[in-house]
Each structure stands twice: as structure tokens, then as C-alpha cells.
Amino acid sequence: MHNVLAMDIGGSHFRVGLFDHEGRRLEVLEGDTSLSGGRDWMLDQLRELSRELLKRADYPVKACGISFGGPVDFKRQQVRSLHVSGWENFALAQWVEKTLSLPCRVDNDANAGALGEYRFGAGRGSPSLFYITLSTGIGGGFILEGRVHHGRDSLAGEIGHIPVSDSGVVCACGARGCLETFCSGTAIALRGREWVSRRPESAAHVLELSGGKIESISAQAVAEAAAAGDSMAVGIIQETAHWLGRALLTVVRILNPDKIILGGGVALAGTVLLEPVRQTMRDLASSTLSYSTEILVAELEGYSALYGGAALGLELAAESGPIAS
């Protein structure tokens, strides 16, 4: 018997968890990310919470796996985030090895989410799956026969940045017309705010859900208003579904995976988003190329990436040889 440690480092929230040898979640400590605190603040938090969990573990903790909310050079096990200062080319796995004396493996949050759903969620046992996280941004991960496909530059799965329109706005990545500019939580919230500022008379419900403040309108509020039948919100969700459906059909055509799994906060909208996505895919597809790829919502809800961290830790523990029980 042994345990592993898992970390999920995100832009707004972070978690450290203790998991047993079969990937069951034993305990999770968490907090909100302080962007102004930068890297060193975050590392302090991770060290303290990890030490706390290591103390509480009943069995030897054999390894640590990390989901990082930004690009990761998987071969070098380095973080490549350009957005938050101090992380660029930081050897995060090495830091854990030195600080906590645990072998460690890091991957980006979309790949970790894919792995989490593959091992413990909606993708259990699938020969192939594509996971998409719809959150502040959009990421993805492709798993074939149990392994994440990282690609030449550790950039496989970056479906948020496929070009879907020549007329799109500029993306956080610097390019124009990326899927992310149409379907991310940020994009949905922005469209909600634009609509409300232009047509306040039609926006009572979504404003009410946002405490009366335009600047507080979130993707979640838009989705909730759409679920309640608010026509302005329904329009925004349907436009999102139009672009997302096209992107998912693209994944079906290129990879024809057994499953496509939608995770991240936006996917929590559920049926109100999923139904028009499926409708778009039916409208666009042809009966002569019928496919049986399933489109599902993630089962581990907000925890796909943390479970992915646990899966990385368990992989490492298994590689380090037989373990005395």
C-alpha cells in the first residue's frame, strides 16, 4: 500500500491532494491563487500544504504528479508560462524533488484533465479520447491507448487555438479568429456584457443573476439565464455551440476518438450547451461518414486535472518498481 501527492496549479485556484494507490481521493487542501504573489508565493503555499498532507498520510507517499495551468515542456519537465512572471522555464518537477524528496512529473492542465478522466472519470477504458477544457481559456488533450500524445513541441491538444474564422477578434495567444475567442468562458462573459450594455431592457434576468452589475456578468450567469429561457442568453449560448460543434466535428474527422469529453467551468452548463452542440454536429455532418464518437461531459467536475495529477504520480510510483506493502 502507498499514497501519492497531486497538485493542481491554476490561475484562480490551487489544490494539493493525497490519493491512495488506486487513485481514491483521501484529502484535499486548497486556496485561491494570488497572481500578485507570483511564483515564490505559490511555491510557499504548495510546500506548506504538501508537508501537511505528507504528515497525515497513513502509508508511504511514493511520488507526486502536477497539473499546471499553462504550457509545459513535457520532455524537459519545465513550465513555459509566459503570462505570469517567474514561471518561464521553471523546472517545477525538480523543485518538488528537492523540496519534498519525491519523484515528480508535471503536465499541463488539459493533458492532466484528459488523463484524470481516462483513469477515473468519463473516459475509463476508452482506447482513445479527446478531452476539452472550456474555462477561462480553452485547452485539450488526446489520449491514445492510455498515453497522452504530447507532440513535437508539447503543444498537441491546443484546440483553443485552431483558426475557425477570418473575422474573429484577437486571441490571448496573439492570433486572430481562434476557437477560444468564440467559446471560452471569457468570450461568453464578454458577449453577455456587450449585449447588456447595448440592450439593457432585455437583460433583466442575467443582470439579476450578476448582482445588478454589468461587469460581474459571468459565463455561468449567461448559461443559467439561458437554461431559464432568457432569449438573449439563449442566443449567446447557441452561437457558442455553433463554433464549438464545428470544432468537435473537426476532432471527430481528424481523430475519430471513442469519446470527446467536455470539462471545465463552461461544460457545467450541461444540456443547455450540449444540446445545441450536438444539433450543430448533426447539421454539419454527412450520413455517408457516420461516426459513433460519444460527446460527454466530464465526470470529475472541477477535479479532472487534480485526478490527472494523481494519475501522473501513480505512473511514476509504478515505474519506480515494486513497493513493499
Added chain:
Amino acid sequence: MHNVLAMDIGGSHFRVGLFDHEGRRLEVLEGDTSLSGGRDWMLDQLRELSRELLKRADYPVKACGISFGGPVDFKRQQVRSLHVSGWENFALAQWVEKTLSLPCRVDNDANAGALGEYRFGAGRGSPSLFYITLSTGIGGGFILEGRVHHGRDSLAGEIGHIPVSDSGVVCACGARGCLETFCSGTAIALRGREWVSRRPESAAHVLELSGGKIESISAQAVAEAAAAGDSMAVGIIQETAHWLGRALLTVVRILNPDKIILGGGVALAGTVLLEPVRQTMRDLASSTLSYSTEILVAELEGYSALYGGAALGLELAAESGPIAS
């Protein structure tokens, strides 16, 4: 020492080849496909040419691999072509086994082309590659660690049918706005003919290359006229490159393969097409997600798929155990 037999069954042309144990091409017999002859005519041709090559082989022929120009159910080893009568659900591998007494494996022409380029062409030794054939239609195949990824319904790689535009014309598959309606040889030829019929005064060169007949204008004639600087032809090739560049960037984002290899007749246009494709990809991509995927033209020219058939045969021969030399 042993040999293998390879077949490439296409809509306009077919080939049967004899290859040695290292995949060297020894001899090829070929002919034009008679669509009116249907399946039985084609099987007669394949049987006769195969028997001829089997007679000429210096070493025992251990297996046969086939590239089929249409959808193939790889798991069942059945052809699924709906376009040409008699092929639907035909157990082609089984037919070879019975008729020629050889173990046989069939795949579609795009997957076979991918395998051919991986084993013997521009993709030798690549951990991952995506092959695209630009011909009458458009197909593709993804190879990861030496194996074709077929996907749940044997439909992975069908990049010709990703939806790229809401305003596209109806595709041969029945859907609307597929990549194939913009970038196939058929689409390029059609656009050339449309242009010439509307603006005959600007079309002297492309008409001359086509024997003076509008209905004889081919994608190749358009590409040749573009290479010679004909501005109408350059415009058509640049529009093709615009859509193709977007599709290739989509493949880079989703799979980040080591190589993307362009095969098929349209790819023979070379630089006149490849340069604007690369330019489109540079224009659309962002410097924050820089990638090193190489975009190359197939090395085996018209023979990628036949070499893929040889590779399938060699796989089978290797699986059937050690061979007495």
C-alpha cells in the same frame, strides 16, 4: 529472403507491385480503372497481374497488402465504398487469401499513403506524422509510433471533411463547407473552368495548357499556369492555399506532429502551392505558440499508397513468424 505483393486500387488507376523483404520495389504492373467494369472486372485484373508477378518472384511471396481508394473498415478488413457498385462490405482481404493463397491486409489509400511515407518516404523515423493526400478528393492518415491510428469507426484522418466554412458548396460526402470543396483537385479544376467561362480574355494560358477546351481544364493545368505567373491561376491557387493553410494549422494545433506530408496529384504543384500555404500558416499562427512541425511534400510521388501496401504486407509477413531464408 522473401517478397511481398502490394496493390493500389484507385478510382482512375490501379497497380500491383512486387517488393523485396526490405520494401524495395522490384516490379510494377498497372492499368486504368474501368468504372463501368465494376468490382468483378477489377478483381479479374488484380488476379491476373498478381499471378503474373507471383510467377516472376525469385523468393517466396509471404503476404499481400492493399491500398483501397475508398473507406475501409479496418477491423473487419472490409471495403465500405458506397460510390462504386459491388464494393460495399466486400471482404477484400479474404478474397485475396482465397484467390492467391496469401495472408492479406487492406487499408484505405490515405492511411496506406501515410504508412508508405513513414516507412520509405519523407516521414522515415518520425515519431508522429500526418499525411494528407490532395487528389480527386482529400484524405489523411495519422501515424503515431509507427502505427496508423484508425479511430473508433475507421474514420480517423478524414481531414477532407472537416467543416471550414458556412458558405461552402455541397461536398461529395453530402455535407456543406468541407475542406474538400475548396482544396481538392476537383475543386481547383472546377474553379479554373468557372473563371475561364466568365473571363475568357484572361485565360489564354490555362486554355492553351488544356488543349483549348474549357472542360479539359485540370488542377494540374491551373497549377502550371500559376507557376508561369498567370494571374487568374495564381488567384485560384492562393485561395486553395488559404483554406489548406488553415486546415494544416488545425492539424498542428490538435496533433503537433513531427511532420505533415502532402501527397497526391495536387501536391505535385510544389512550391507554387506550398509557399502560400506556409505564408497562410505564418499569418494565422501566434508567436506565443511556436511549433516546429515540418510541412513537406511526399517523396514517393504517385507511389506512396503502393509502398503503404508493401508496408502492410511486410507487417503481416513479420507477424507470421520467422522466415526461412
